[in-house]
Amino acid sequence: MPFDITRTRAAYPALAEGFAHFDGAGGTQTPRSVIDAVADAMRTAVGNRSTAFLPGRRSLELVAGARTAVADLLGVAPDGVVLGPSATALTYTLARTLGADWGPGDEVVVSRLDHDANVRPWVQAAGAAGATVRWAEFDPATGDLPADQFSDLVGARTRLVAVTAGSNATGTMPDVAAIAATAHAAGALVCVDGVHSVPHGPTDLAATGADFLVTSAYKWSGPHLAAVVADPARWAGLRPAKLVPSSDAVPDRFEAGTPSFPLLAGVAAAVDHLAGLDPTATGNRRARVRAGLAAAQDHEGALFARLAAGLAARPAVSVLPAGVRRCPTVSFRLAGWTPAGLAAALGAAGLCLSSGDYYAYEYFQALGLRDSGGAVRASVYHYNTVDEVDRLLAELDRLAEQGEPADR
Known part of the structure; x- marks a missing residue:
């Protein structure tokens, strides 16, 4: 219809x-459904995360609900969803974590088509490690980011390729799957900025070829929170800087501090809103x-x-x-x-x-x-x-x- x-x-x-x-x-x-979800969470007794009392258990449920919702949005496992205040903050966390293992002679590839949130964290992490930055260029005549150039940019010392799935300036959608295939053939990881692409069509992490995919809820009718998703096994191999007593579990160890539990309720409600845009759709929430x-x-x-x-x-x-x-x-x-x-x-x-x-x-x-x-x-x-x-x-x-x- x-x-x-x-x-x-x-x-x-x-x-x-x-x-x-x-x-x-x-x-x-x-x-309205997102507004109501946030307000309801603020009207209800919610404590910091704890299994000892009901308000503490509610906060655990809100975190789990947001993870599951983002997982349904992007086709990943809930344990692969890292939540945070913004795409920029999460990309910096990821860049610092990965960059801790880089050194002189290593290389990082970034693109001049990207939002700076998927450029500067990688450039700065490379600079701190003494690694080299290589640049993928867009075609000024067509606005496209040719995927074939990555064959010349990616080599044996490439540690990471960062590229957008959708330009926030022009809407250009590069062939991220082809770019990821080139990167993976050389043993490099791929971080895809999905902030602008995810709101405008179905997204599946595996189909993009990305190892890490970033999205912001406030670009798809949600509150000001973000997520970066990956296979849980990918997260398991990474050790971010963190407070000693904070959880060492995946994905919790990548989330610094106490989250905004009401906004997490809004994230889940926003995904439910997207799932209701086609009232004739059936099946589980991922399908809807x-x-x-x-x-x-x-x-x-x-x-x-x-x-x-x-x-x-x-x-x-x-x-x-x-x-x-x-x-x-x-x-x-x-x-x-x-x-x-x-x-x-x-x-x-x-x-x-x-x-x-x-x-x-x-x-x-x-x-x-x-x-x-x-x-x-x-x-x-x-x-x-x-x-x-x-x-x-x-x-x-x-x-x-x-x-x-x-x-x-």
């Missing part, structure tokens, strides 16, 4: 304010999540095709190129406007779009656009509508004719 956009939008209380949210790549709005995200992907794809065609048809709009396979995200500039000025003018009209480099630092540096303000980004999510796309295009027409005020 067609994606029920009316039913879907009704789940999001914030949409009643009337803003058109094209900033899902920076963070999505929150469904895949069906729900597939339905949302079709809806987003149709909207994005309309948006992309509309932008391409406007001579005043310059679109940054992206690969053939992409998430529903586009970056662009409008003649006569700075990116920051355009985002502010669109915001004044109730259209929420980001401007700048969105932490895709190396990408905008390579294009020579960072110092002049980067670009404006529009990202489609499953609660967006045809009317919102047309509203954005119409406002761009108005602003193109008007031009940016000199005093802005």
Whole structure:
């Protein structure tokens, strides 16, 4: 059955304010079910983790529930799910842990297409170890990250390859499975940044070829928490820096401090929300999540095709190129406007779009656009509508004719 956009939008209380949210790549709005799950956990007696009393057991259940939910989202074992405050924090933990075993002569491969959270932790860990950093380059004409270049970048001393599954700047989706195969043939590990790709379609860790996959719940209707997933056996071989009395179990030993138990309740509720996007789906939650995200992907794809065609048809709009396979995200500039000025003018009209480099630092540096303000980004999510796309295009027409005020 067609994606029920009316039913879907009704789940999001914030949409009643009337803003058109094209900033899902920076963070999505929150469904009522997630809000209620967080609030219910805060209204209920919850103690720190303990088996001795009921409030302590509830916190254990919240942790386990979040792990199982993320496992269902990504097709992994719950014991392979490490939870944390953000994708950046978790990637730093992983980089410090892996980097402790690196030394001079070792090599790390990173990409100029990636969000800096999947670049800088690896560059810094390599620097601390005396290892060499090698760079995968995107094609500025097509926006793609050619997978064949990794054959020249990866060698016997490569310890890790870090690459995005979906550019948060342009939506480009590299062939991570092919890149991972090249890395694994040389004995290297692969860390895939799935923060921007996971919200926009079914994801399976094994299919990506990744050893580690990172995701952020607030990019798929959840609270501000993140996870990095791997085979539990992969985690078992790693020894992170940790407090002496804290748990030495996997995955607990990778999670520093006491987590936010109410937000963990929200993570589980967010996965349940995704599992309900296709009301006709049956089976276990993993099957329903895949069906729900597939339905949302079709809806987003149709909207994005309309948006992309509309932008391409406007001579005043310059679109940054992206690969053939992409998430529903586009970056662009409008003649006569700075990116920051355009985002502010669109915001004044109730259209929420980001401007700048969105932490895709190396990408905008390579294009020579960072110092002049980067670009404006529009990202489609499953609660967006045809009317919102047309509203954005119409406002761009108005602003193109008007031009940016000199005093802005």
